[in-house]
Amino acid sequence: MDLGTVLTVVELVQKAIAIYERIDNLPQQMAQLGRRMENLNLFLVRLQNFLVETSKNNKKSKTQLLSGQLDDLRKLLAGIKANAETVYDLFDRYKSGILSRSKDLKFRASWMTQLWFSVVDNSADKVQVIMEDIDQQRSLLRDYLVLMAVEKAYEPTRPGREPEQKPPGTLAAPTKRRPVPSPSPTPPRRDYKILFVDPYNEGRSVVAEALVKLLAQMTQRARGGGDWRIGEVSSAGFFTKRRNQAVEAIDGLDYSERSFKLPWRPGGQAPDSTALAAVFDNKWADFPFKKDIRKEMLGRTSRGVPKDVFARFDFVFVFTIREHDNMVKLKEALLRKEGPGAVPRCKGRVLQLGTYLAQKRGQVREILNPVEGGDSKKNREAWNQQVSEIRTALKGFLKQEMRWVPPDDKDAASVGKKGLESGKK
Structure with a gap:
């Protein structure tokens, strides 16, 4: 990825933000457009900081994008650049009261400018289209930052916080000058929906999915009732046809690599028995509810992704770079076909679960599927290791994104005691 291209895009976006901050008494929709640009800028600056550091240290990230992924990211940046130019022109014309640049027509009074932009020019519809496009671009850009392990590691300094220690020359996002009233305190959400996706929904x-359900029970049944913020957890197979409502879109994807497109399976298969044994046949979370969850998981069969996957779920987890790229491609395809409703704001974040494993900055660990067949003892050992990694990554996600506090030993003991008492009744 060319640093110069990213710097150009960041400069244009920040130029639009700068003029937005100089305009007083903006109509609500225009103000919303300005805030969209500010949010987009945060993600662009993370990418910029990442490229600045790697160029100064003359090193390459271990998560270099493939050629097809780079092409898609360049196209995305070109679209962001075009929108930034349009938004700057819109704010500049509004500030200057310019009706038409080509005809050199200007308004003499600010109220006439507001009238034109709100009624005569039908700009409400035009601005809404731009805002929806920016929302889509920000969502896709965030997915690429996750893939490159950029999102958390190169977060720009925010006003009111201690600045992070960054390498010399690393750039930060501009501090917003427009005062923002403090939002009214709202209770934390407890209805987050998460989906885990691998190719066939068998391992x-x-x-x-099973581990999250176990963690949920341990947390909710702990002494005093732990704070659990996930309302729904499920899993699906990308190349599983049963109950897959996106088969046509998946078949038509422009895959970054030929190997990224796997053969379809019909679905309806039981979960891998060795994988579930690695989850349940041990002393971890050894409480009465564990049997119920095991029975539930053994009774499910493999299924595909729903058509509303990005509108329904807040977080969509995958396990490898290939799976991440395929899921982002599907998001882009559904956006083109279905429009903004396919990916509402702040929904459908595509995350690679290995991002939450302990690692060096700028790296993401892939969680690979153990090789099928061979010695059963070695298969079980491989799944034991994989289950341990997945559990560690899930705990990292819960702590960082859900503000989860793990139950301590006493809390865990109370879980077991409650379970035994309910069993006696």
């Missing part, structure tokens, strides 16, 4: 995705 890793089912393991992750």
Whole structure:
């Protein structure tokens, strides 16, 4: 990825933000457009900081994008650049009261400018289209930053916080000058929906779903009732046809590599027995509810992704770079076909679960599927290791994104005691 291209895009976006901050008494929709640009800028600056550091240290990230992924990211940046130019022109014309640049027509009073932009020019519809496009671009850009392990590691300094220690020359986002009233305190959400996706919904995705359900029970049944913020957890197979409502879109994807497109399976298969044994046949979370969850997981069969995957779920987890790229491609395809409703704001974040494993900055660990067949003892050992990694990554996600506090030993003991008492009744 060319640093110069990113710097140009960042400069244009920040130029639009600068003029937005100089305009007083903006109509609500225009103000919303300015805030969209500010949010987009945060993600662009993370990418910029990442490229600045790697160029200064003359090193390459271990998560270099493939050629097809780079082409897609360049196209995305070109679209962001075009929108930034349009938004700057819109704010500049509004500030200057310019009706038409080509005809050199200007308004003499600010109220006439507001009238034109709100009624005569039908700009409400035009601005809404731009805002929806920016929302889509920000969502896709965030997915690429996750893939490159950029999102958290190169976060720009925010006003009111201690600045992070950054390498010399690393750039930060401009501080917003426009005062923002403090939002009214709202209770934390407890209805987050998460989906785990692997190719066939028989191994890793089912393991992750089972582990989250176990962690939920341990937290909610702990002494005093732990704070659990996930309302729904499920899993699916990308190349599983049963109950897959995106088969046509998946078949038509422009895959970054030929090997990224796997053969379809019909679905309806039981989970990998060795994988589930690695989850349940041990002393971890050894409480009465564990049997119920095991029975539930053994009774499910493999299924595909729903058509509303990005509108329904807040977080969509995958396990490898290939799976991440395929899921982002599917998001882009559904956006083109279905429009903004396919990916509402702040929904459908595509995350690679290995991002939450302990690692060096700028790296993401892939969680691979253990090789099928061979010695059963070695298969079980491989799944034991994989389950341990998935559980560690899930705990990292819960702590960082859900503000989860793990139950301590006493809390865990109370879980067991409650379970035994309920069993006696």
